[in-house]
Amino acid sequence: MDHALIEASLGELTAANSRELERKCEQIALSYIAQLVEPQFDVDSADFARDPRLICADRYWNLRFQAAPTLATAVDCAGWMAEHVVAAVQDPIREKWAMGYAFITRNSVESAAEIADATADVVAADDSACNKAYFAALYHAGKLRANFFYDELEIFLAASPLALAAGPHRESVLFTALRAFAAFGSRTTVHQHGCALLDQMWNSAERTFAATDVVLNGLAAGKDFDGRAQLLRDRSAEAVAAYPGRDILHFRLATGRWMCGEYDAAMADIDEALRLLPAIGWRVSHxxxxxxxLARRDAIEAARAADRQARIDRDRVQSTEREVDRLAGEVRGTVLRAVELVTVFAAVIAFAVGSLNVSLNGNITLADRIWIVVTQGVGLLLFAFLILGGSWFIADRLARRSERRDRPED
Known part of the structure; x- marks a missing residue:
């Protein structure tokens, strides 16, 4: 295989359009696979959209992992990176490959025995064993994460010989993010531990896109706790601002807003995620x-429709209650007027009958008769005012109670 010719061909693709670039790179990658040879060119950038060498290498290892989704392949990939990827861009490429290849091969989680065998091979290797163990550990942890095996992931990161063999890489932001992911879903770990790991990773000067996405994924999919939805929404909004143009982060933000009941904003974000999702390329993850x-969009639309119907029903109920209160007020007013009329009429009749009896009684002096009539009139007047006052008081209490019920709460 003429490696020099292939490298020259890749160099000529820098000006090609995206479809031609991917088609040519795939052909070259397939030729490497067919001849059981690893690429011999070097990669000096992390531009997955325009760098022909990186695109070709990405396609080659994509095919390798799909054909053999094992830790052995991960170890080979880590060894190739150590030899052919310049140190300045190894971290972003390592994180993208480890999490991406784990996602598309998540249906092939290896057993403890297979992990032990792979660990033995890594430890017995050269002085790059630490880097190889780190990449292999990320790959296996990525599979556990993609399958939401929270407890298994927590145990693997804390005690697996493969994870321990990663050495100082265990303090990386992506390792911390994976630990936070496991803590958010673990049945034995309190959510405060996950929040502490999230803050540790979030505030790190070395925070990366991959680590950000992993921790937001854990927050979205893990156990519920007070403030979880708001935390996911706010952190996702910060991530969208920090890493613009990333479809997955808009998806996380849409999820957070959906959980907070902000359905219109959530719909705008999920539509943006779909718009940003690349429509070209070979990646199975697309x-x-x-x-x-699309499933999340359907859920948001259903929630928005239900919320809209609930508001309509609530407005209808409130409108009905207001109409009932209005009619009740009219009835109360009518009853009050009737009570007033009956009270006044009764008082007038009683006064007239009483006055007539006193006036016709010849045994009482005129002065006494006037005094009795006045006293009787004042008594009946006080009685009428007492009845009317009580009726007005009751009606006023009922009206105030109705106003308090209709007044919106702060």
């Missing part, structure tokens, strides 16, 4: 992500 986004 269809998987598109399916997730």
């Amino acid at each position: 269809e998987l992500l598109q399916g997730q986004y």
Whole structure:
């Protein structure tokens, strides 16, 4: 295989359009696979969109992992990176490959025995064993994360010989993010521990896009706790601002807003995620992500429709209650007027009858008769005012109670 010719061909693709670039790179990657040879060119950038060498290497290792989704392949990939990827761009490429290849091969989680065998091979290797163990550990942890095996992931990161063999890499932001992911979903770990790990990773000067996405994924999919939805919404909004143009972060933000009941904003974000999702390329993850986004969009639309109907029903109930209160007020007013009329009429009749009896009684002096009539009139007047006052008081209490019920709460 003429490696020099292939490298020259890749160099000529720098000006090609995206479809031609990917088609040519895939052909070259397939030729490497067919001849059981690893690429011999070097990669000096992390531009997955325009760098022909990186795109070709990405396609080659994508095919390798799909054909053999094992830790042995991860170890080989880590060894190739150590030899052919310049140190300045190894971290972003390592994180993207480890999490991406783990996602598309998540249906092939290896057993403890297989992990032990791979660990033995790594430890017995050269002085790059630490880097190889780190990449292999990220790959296996990525599979556990993609399958939401929270407890298994927590145990693997804390005590697995493969994870321990990663040495100082265990303090990386991506390792911390994976620990936070496991803590958010673990049945034995309190959510405060996950929040502490989230803050540790979030405030790190070395925070990366991959670590940010992992921790937001854990927050979205893990156990519920007070403030979880608001935390996911706020952190996702910060992530969108920090890493613009990333479809997955808009998906996380849409999820947070959906959980907070902000359905219109959530719909705008999920539509943006679908718009940003690349429509070209060979990655299996494209269809998987598109399916997730569309399912979330359906859930947001259903929640928004239910919320809209609930508001309509609530407005209808409130309108009915206001009409009932209005009619009740009219009835109260009518009854009050009737009570007033009956009270006044009764008082007048009683006064007239009493006055007539006193006036016709010849045994009482005129002065006494006037005094009795006045006294009787004042008594009946006080009685009428007492009845009317009580009726007005009751009506006023009922009206105030109705106003308090209709007044919106702060």
